[in-house]
Amino acid sequence: MSEGAAKKEERHKFQAIRGTRDLLPPETALWNHVEQTANEVFATFGFGAIRVPIFEPTELFARSIGLDTDVVSKEMYTFEDYEATELVELRTAAVTNVASLATGEALRDFLDRVGNFILAAEKAFEAGGIPKTPENERTLQMARELIADLQTFRYQGEREILPRVAELKDAVRQVRFGDVISLRPEATASVCRAYIEHGMRQLPQPVKLYYIGPMFRRERPQKGRYRQFYQIGAEVLGGSDAPAIDAEVIEMVMTFFDRLELHGVQLDINSIGCRECRPKYVELLRAELLKVKDKLGPDSQRRIRTNPLRVLDSKLESEQGTIATLPRITDHLCEACATHYSAVKRQLEMRGVFFRENWRLVRGLDYYMRTTFEITAQGLGSQNAVCGGGRYDGLVELLGGPPTKGIGFAIGEDRLVLSLQESGKAPAQPGRDVYIAWMGERAHATAIRAAKDLRKAGFSVELPPVEQKFGKALGQADKLGAKHALILGDNEVSEGLWTLKTLADGAQLKLPEPALIEHLRKSKAVSS
Numbered sequence: 137m138s139e140g141a142a143k144k145e146e147r148h149k150f151q152a153i154r155g156t157r158d159l160l161p162p163e164t165a166l167w168n169h170v171e172q173t174a175n176e177v178f179a180t181f182g183f184g185a186i187r188v189p190i191f192e193p194t195e196l197f198a199r200s201i202g203l204d205t206d207v208v209s210k211e212m213y214t215f216e217d218y219e220a221t222e223l224v225e226l227r228t229a230a231v232t233n234v235a236s237l238a239t240g241e242a243l244r245d246f247l248d249r250v251g252n253f254i255l256a257a258e259k260a261f262e263a264g265g266i267p268k269t270p271e272n273e274r275t276l277q278m279a280r281e282l283i284a285d286l287q288t289f290r291y292q293g294e295r296e297i298l299p300r301v302a303e304l305k306d307a308v309r310q311v312r313f314g315d316v317i318s319l320r321p322e323a324t325a326s327v328c329r330a331y332i333e334h335g336m337r338q339l340p341q342p343v344k345l346y347y348i349g350p351m352f353r354r355e356r357p358q359k360g361r362y363r364q365f366y367q368i369g370a371e372v373l374g375g376s377d378a379p380a381i382d383a384e385v386i387e388m389v390m391t392f393f394d395r396l397e398l399h400g401v402q403l404d405i406n407s408i409g410c411r412e413c414r415p416k417y418v419e420l421l422r423a424e425l426l427k428v429k430d431k432l433g434p435d436s437q438r439r440i441r442t443n444p445l446r447v448l449d450s451k452l453e454s455e456q457g458t459i460a461t462l463p464r465i466t467d468h469l470c471e472a473c474a475t476h477y478s479a480v481k482r483q484l485e486m487r488g489v490f491f492r493e494n495w496r497l498v499r500g501l502d503y504y505m506r507t508t509f510e511i512t513a514q515g516l517g518s519q520n521a522v523c524g525g526g527r528y529d530g531l532v533e534l535l536g537g538p539p540t541k542g543i544g545f546a547i548g549e550d551r552l553v554l555s556l557q558e559s560g561k562a563p564a565q566p567g568r569d570v571y572i573a574w575m576g577e578r579a580h581a582t583a584i585r586a587a588k589d590l591r592k593a594g595f596s597v598e599l600p601p602v603e604q605k606f607g608k609a610l611g612q613a614d615k616l617g618a619k620h621a622l623i624l625g626d627n628e629v630s631e632g633l634w635t636l637k638t639l640a641d642g643a644q645l646k647l648p649e650p651a652l653i654e655h656l657r658k659s660k661a662v663s664s
């Protein structure tokens with residue numbers, strides 16, 4: 137490879153990681169508009185912004201979202217959080233690049249190194265330098281026993297000791313140096329944790345919070361599905377589970393989408409019952425599914441055992457006819473859930489929110505109960521869900537808090553923006569209001585002052601850092617989409633009369649300095 141080609145390759149080495157992307161202007165202007173609208177609309181419903189950390193203990197997500205969900209079992213970015221200490225070096229020395237254990241001496245040497253590590257780890261365990269978990273205690277104990285066992289072994293050859301050595305190496309690798317943490321795959325669990333941690337129960341209930349930020353899931357990337365994606369979400373915590381709360385939360389999302397002029401919005405709702413009625417329905421569903429098992433594909437067959445509700449999520453064409461014959465949860469709700477569901481529907485009607493009932497809407501996460509909803513929008517292909525939400529009354533308690541009612545939703549911001557772009561709603565990035573074409577030292581000083589004043593008055597100004605010939609300056613102003621060029625040369629500065637050129641029609645005007653801002657204000661008002 138030539139030197140030039142090697143350099144070129146070097147330059148192309150860094151690219152955004154698969155499933156992540158850079159958002160650039162002018163697209164970011166639309167993102168800002170979406171977020172600004174969320175801030176405005178949610179504030180009118182009395183919601184306050186919350187910012188929670190990007191990473192949390194893995195356990196928080198495992199406990200709330202559920203171990204047998206795809207999100208927790210396959211999709212989280214999880215790592216051990218620890219400082220590189222002497223322990224790390226001792227472990228590396230003990231188990232990496234272990235040469236053959238072909239002699240008794242080599243084995244003794246290996247056991248010495250592992251022994252050193254275990255001794256240091258035991259001390260750290262006692263002192264709290266590594267997590268004092270039952271798992272760590274068990275692992276250290278096991279390693280000790282294996283070492284003792286191998287030490288008393290009469291060495292007769294490598295083959296006999298290898299299984300035990302492998303076990304010992306595994307144990308050594310399993311010692312946890314730090315807490316296991318994950319990048320957040322969603323934010324509801326974090327908001328509930330924060331509600332408990334900050335004693336928000338003492339505030340007037342319910343507490344209404346919203347967030348905007350990135351989430352991380354290791355999913356297969358495709359259009360509308362990323363590994364780092366953004367959600368705009370809201371949660372209502374505490375107080376009662378009055379159906380009006382469910383309806384108002386849904387009304388808020390719909391108002392937000394309406395303000396953004398999102399096209400083809402379709403709201404689906406369902407009730408998935410509570411701890412009383414849902415398990416009974418799930419058993420009934422399982423029994424019915426077993427009867428039609430042979431008509432289902434391998435994924436659904438597996439789910440009959442693990443999570444029968446998920447079968448209802450299936451998009452497989454061949455399964456649709458069978459699924460249509462299954463019992464529906466809405467026919468099996470307990471009285472309290474059925475009353476709640478009817479009241480939510482009535483409340484939505486009172487608010488003029490159109491909805492479609494969808495008995496198959498069960499949502500993937502474990503913590504939902506009663507009301508669930510999903511909103512789809514136009515132009516998104518198979519990934520057309522822009523918002524999912526529901527009631528999760530048991531979640532705060534599950535995380536160690538007091539019994540607390542809760543309901544919320546999360547909007548996929550990437551998909552929302554995509555849908556807006558598909559329907560042509562993207563506002564073009566605003567060009568500059570004024571490009572200041574200056575020439576000469578005196579004009580430069582005046583130009584700096586003019587830029588400051590214009591920016592203070594709210595205009596977007598481009599002030600070239602170095603002197604340009606007027607022709608070049610005007611060309612540059614044009615490329616940047618500037619509306620006006622302010623021409624400042626020695627003549628203008630000494631006369632106190634500035635030249636303002638409107639780039640669209642080439643019209644030129646001489647103005648005294650104090651009249652400039654007023655003139656620009658008027659022309660902006662006319663053009664907007």
Ligand code: AMP
Nearest residue numbers: 360361362365521522523524546547548
């Ligand atoms: P969930 O937290 O799974 O209920 O998702 C709520 C919303 O977030 C979905 O309706 C999507 O709009 C969006 N979403 C979820 N996962 C992704 C992803 N991997 N990429 C982009 N958007 C996503």
